[in-house]
Amino acid sequence: MNQTGLPARRTAHYLLMEITGEGRLMAELIAGGALARLETDDRARAQRLATDALRGLDRADRMLKPYLKKTPPDHVMNALRLGVIELCGGEAAHGVVNAYVEIVARNKRTQAMKGLTNAVLRKIAAEGPEGWNKRAIPLTPGWLRQPLVAAWGRDAVEGMEAAHFAGAPLDLSAKGNAEAVAKALDGNLLSTGSVRLQNAGQVSTLRGYAEGDWWVQDAAAAIPVKLLGDVKGLRVLDLCAAPGGKAMQLAALGADVTAVDISEKRMERIAENLTRVGLTAACVVSDAFAFDQTGFDAILLDAPCSATGTIRRHPDLPYAKDGSEFGALIDQQEAMIDHALTLLKPGGRLVFCTCSLLPDEGEVQVEEALARHPDLRTEADALRINGIDADWITDEGGLRLRPDYWPDIGGMDGFYMAVLRKPA
Known part of the structure; x- marks a missing residue:
């Protein structure tokens, strides 16, 4: 140096x-x-x-x-x-x-x-x-803090700000035995199945990296795939697949995975990661709306969003953005849900998720999707997996995760997710 x-x-x-x-x-x-x-x-x-x-x-x-x-x-x-x-x-x-x-x-x-x-x-x-x-916890910039307080209340937002200020530990998803990975790295096995390291250091030097035993993925980001349960042998589409953690989860569970992303560079990274961990998926570079293969048993749509749920790992977000692009993102999410439903086979399941703290990119999107598609149903029972508090399940049948949850062990990213069942 x-x-x-x-x-x-x-x-x-x-x-x-x-x-x-x-x-x-x-x-x-x-x-x-x-x-x-x-x-x-x-x-x-x-x-x-x-x-x-x-x-x-x-x-x-x-x-x-x-x-x-x-x-x-x-x-x-x-x-x-x-x-x-x-x-x-x-x-x-x-x-x-x-x-x-x-x-x-x-x-x-x-x-x-x-x-x-x-x-x-x-x-x-x-x-x-x-x-x-002796100074107070740093406040989120006003353009974002005001809608968050309106949505969740001042106490909750102060808890989020404490999580943002503390930063994030490193979470891993294991290809195989998560308990063995946690033991090998002297980490903690979380209730949802992720492995958490408090002081990880350089990722590529950790035991098991070169062998492809795991990949980096926040515990909250790993939950959407878990909501699908047993996917072995199912045709599953990972729409907007970058950075690829969910595609690797699905492949590790035995699904026939098609990963789609608009960026050729990001798709190259996904392919490299799949190779490192010894897993396979069909990697397609395409705009989500141009992709027209149909008949999927399940689709995971991690839609482009404000990413406001990831501030504990990306503290630049509230200073680089001002909220002006959120309206266009919300419109895009709505259109993506409708398009994804056309790619599902009858009776198939769509997991819609966003790493956002804003209800307009989560709860409201699902409420409006249910209104547009009267035969569509949410499956709240699918949300009742290990590590999920029943209080996190929302009125419309989705799951709301926030950075102030798990405060004693390092929090989690803010996420919203819901399982939508297409009528048979």
């Missing part, structure tokens, strides 16, 4: 600028090569620093506010935020302050504010971790 830490810090600053200023997602930036020029250790450090800053951004801003007469330009503000995260994380003040003063000074438009940067960060250093820890 570079001894000054400056390359990693500059890259973390660039990531923050692009996410908070340009609305770009972290994954998009990394895929585009934002970390490519860094040494391996610096890549990890830059990504971790930017992620920590996003996770604690509201708290960092509250720490900075008493020392700022007015909000400085974004270039300076993001340098200060990163400085707060490092100083309150126990990094030595001298190196941190000098690095962010240099980052501010390198920009011609803000170089006159290097003195301000130095003074403010010195004051933050005096507060240190003690000042950080």
Whole structure:
């Protein structure tokens, strides 16, 4: 790792600028090569620093506010935020302050504010971790927090924010014996069958990775497939299949799987993962609406959505988005449900799911699908699987999962899912 830490810090600053200023997602930036020029250790450090800053951004801003007469330009503000995260994380003040003063000074438009940067960060250093820890849990940006409070109430949203701030452990789905995987990795076997690791480290170096014994998949994301029960020998369509965890689950259970995704690059990744774990599926690159094979026994539709349920793992989401695209996503989900039903054989089952915390992308979608298709039925009994609290089953017959559930063991992603039975 570079001894000054400056390359990693500059890259973390660039990531923050692009996410908070340009609305770009972290994954998009990394895929585009934002970390490519860094040494391996610096890549990890830059990504971790930017992620920590996003996770604690509201708290960092509250720490900075008493020392700022007015909000400085974004270039300076993001340098200060990163400085707060490092100083309150126990990094030595001298190196941190000098690095962010240099980052501010390198920009011609803000170089006159290097003195301000130095003074403010010195004051933050005096507060240190003690000042950080006495601040409240960071709040979700208002554009998202307001509809969440309206849907779930203030107490529930505060629980979600605590889960988002804490981040997420690493969950795995086992190809075979989950108990054996948990034992081999010194992890915990969750009640739903996923394996949870609290301090995993580098995924590709973990025991069983090269052998294909498991794949990474949040415990909540692994539940939709479980709702189908025994799928051995059934023709099952995984529509919008990326990143591929559900296709691998289905294949491991003995289903005849067809995985469809619009992205050729994402489908290549799915195929690579299937090969690594020694499983097979028919991989089709296609727009979901253009795919017209019919007669499937079951379909799993993990529809494109706001992804607001994944903030504990992707804290950039509420800063890169503003909700303006949600209306189009909701319309697309509705159309996808209707199209998927045409691909099911009579009596077949459709599992509709979204990794969203917004009822318009979950409960409301199913209510409206039932209204459009009077013979369609939800199967609430299918939701009663190991690890599922009966209180999580909703009035229309779906399953609502939230980040504030399982608070003592690391939470879960926010998800909605329902099993819809097509009339025979």
